[in-house]
Amino acid sequence: MTLDVGDIHDPTSTAYKKARRKHWKSTRNRPDNVDADWTPFRAAEKKYKAKFPPPDLSSVLDLAAADPSRAEETTRGGWRGRSDAVECTEIFLHDGTGTGDRRKAYVFPGTPGLVLLPSFVPHDEQRRLVRWALRDHARSPNETNLDTHYVLPRQGLWNDYLRVRKGEMQDVEVIPRAVLQVPSPATAEATPEYTQTQAVPPGPRQxxxxxxxxxxxxxxxxxxxxLPAPPSQTLRPVPTSSLISKLRWANIGWYYHWGTKQYDFTRGPGEIAGLVRRACKRAVEQIPWARVFAGGEGEDGWGNGGPDWMHWKETYEPDAGIVNFYQTKDTLMAHVDRSEICATSPLVSISLGCAAVFLIGGRTRDDPPTPILLRSGDVVVMSGPACRRAYHGVPRILEGTLPPHLEGGSDEDWEYYEEYLRGTRINVNVRQVFPKGFNPLLDGEGR
Ligand SMILES: O=C(O)CCC(=O)C(=O)O
Ligand SMILES: [Fe+2]
Structure with a gap:
């Protein structure tokens, strides 16, 4: 894996000139009014996605820019936003360490229920989460985007990749399912038919x-x-070492069915790893919820029992989610996560590796989104009816922004993790599908 980071901000650099050439080519025949019917959300996506000229981040909230302990992070890749770019209110987290250390978090008057916890995950825990995501989680029995199309090694693609890199194994080809005529794990359990849709090759989430x-x-x-998605018929065998960069997501907990955008409860609840559960619960326990909803987010949209944030300390229990692996070219389009039965419980999202621009808007794409720069260790919590139903997306992974604390060190094999992370952002996105006390077996009947 080589990566042409260069300095995209320096007009004399090769990276800048290459981006400019590509830009000229791709915009030569573009009509002048191409942006006439873009929604505000689409316009923001286009702005931050642009490779040339590199987007100006002065309207992007970057709380690391006001934190002297993160000074080195904010110089990486020449990407820096502003700590005063967006209206937000500082709140203090409950003391989680017993040391009297009162850490800061931020809430947004425009988006009630959104909480940003900058640098919430300590550096060593960030490393553990990265290892967990690649080595322990992105493998059977957990589903990844590659499983539909390829017969992946049982010991996990990343573990084989490490052995290849260390010269312990040949760089063998991973064979597409269609070539071997092997049904995907889901197919073997379900009906013999495939969904009546076109096969989608591995790529961005649909x-x-x-x-x-x-x-x-x-x-x-x-x-x-x-029904399971059909494997692509056109893929060729790919060496282990190149397939790793095609990993896009790995499912956590309840199995999510992308074809219907619904959870498939027949496949069992799945496990939530201890370190992920603990990190999410820690965030939810330390947030002073009365402050978050102090503006009084009305009674609307909370469901039959009314607002329940005052009980989250006891009732919050993550049971599903996804690990997203973004290469620097990848984006995640505006969407709403509305498949969870519980539409208000906190969604906890942990950023690792390279930084990204995250956009969060409102109920429709016509609401102009707030741009937030998310760096490794930052946590975003989306909670309550307004925020959980807000459009959001990731239009840009910022090249060259791997922070210094994820570089070097003597922990085993870290050099390979570090190399992969130079061009990658990992997002651990964890949800609660069922409200506490909802029994999927009993409560579904007779409604
Ligand atoms: O990568 C992120 O920060 C957000 C991911 C997300 O919105 C999702 O997985 O639904
Ligand atoms: Fe999302």
Missing amino acids: LISNEPASPDNYAELARTPK
Whole structure:
């Protein structure tokens, strides 16, 4: 894996000139009014996605820019936002360490229920989470984007990749399912037919619209047939060492069915790793929820029992999610995560590796989004009815922004993790599908 980071901000650099050439080529025949019907969300995505000229981040909230202990991080790649770019309010987290250390978090008057916890995950825990994501989690029995199309090694693609890099194993080719005629794990369990859709080669997540889930339509959702996606017929065998860069996501907990954008509850709850569960619970326990909802986010949208944030300390229990692996060219389009039966419980999102521009708007793409620069160790919590139903996305991974604390050190094999991370952002995105006390087996009946 080689990476042409260069300095995209320096007009004399090769990286700058290459981006300019590509830009000229791709915009030569573009009509003048191409942006006429873009929604504000789309316009923001386009702005931050642009490779040339590199986007100006002066309207992007970058809280690391005000933190002297993160000074080195904010010089990486020449990408820096501003700590005063967006209106937000500082709040103090409950003391989690018993040392009297009161860490700061931020809430946003425009998006009630959104909480940003800069640098919440300590440096050593960031390393452990990266290792967990690649080595322990992105492998069977957990589903990844590659499983539909390839017969992956049982010991996990990353573990084979490490052995190849260390010269302990040949760089063998991973064979597409279609070549071997091997059904995907999901197919073997389900019906012999495939979904009546076109096979989609491994690539970005498909963002199709779906009906918001709720306790009222749970039974119907649970009954919807969820046929496995068909493997692509056109893929060729790929060496282990190149397939690793095609890893895009790995499922956590309840199995998510991308074809219907619904959870498939018939496949069991799946496990939540201890370190992920602990990190998420720590965030939810330390957030002073009365401060977050102090503006009084009305009674609307909370469901039958009204607002329940005052009980989250006891009732929050993560049970599903996804690990996203973004290469620097990847983006995640505007979307709403509305497949969870519980539409208000906190969604905890942990950023690792390279930094990104995260956009969060409102109920529709017509609401102009707030741009936030997320760096390794930052945690975003999306909670309550307004924020959990807000459009959000990731239009840009910022090249060359691996922070110094993820470089070097003597921990085993870290050089390979570091090399991969130079061009990657990992996002651990964890949700609670069921409200506490909702029994999927009993409560689905008779509704
Ligand atoms: O990568 C991120 O920060 C957000 C990911 C996300 O929105 C999702 O997985 O649904
Ligand atoms: Fe999302």
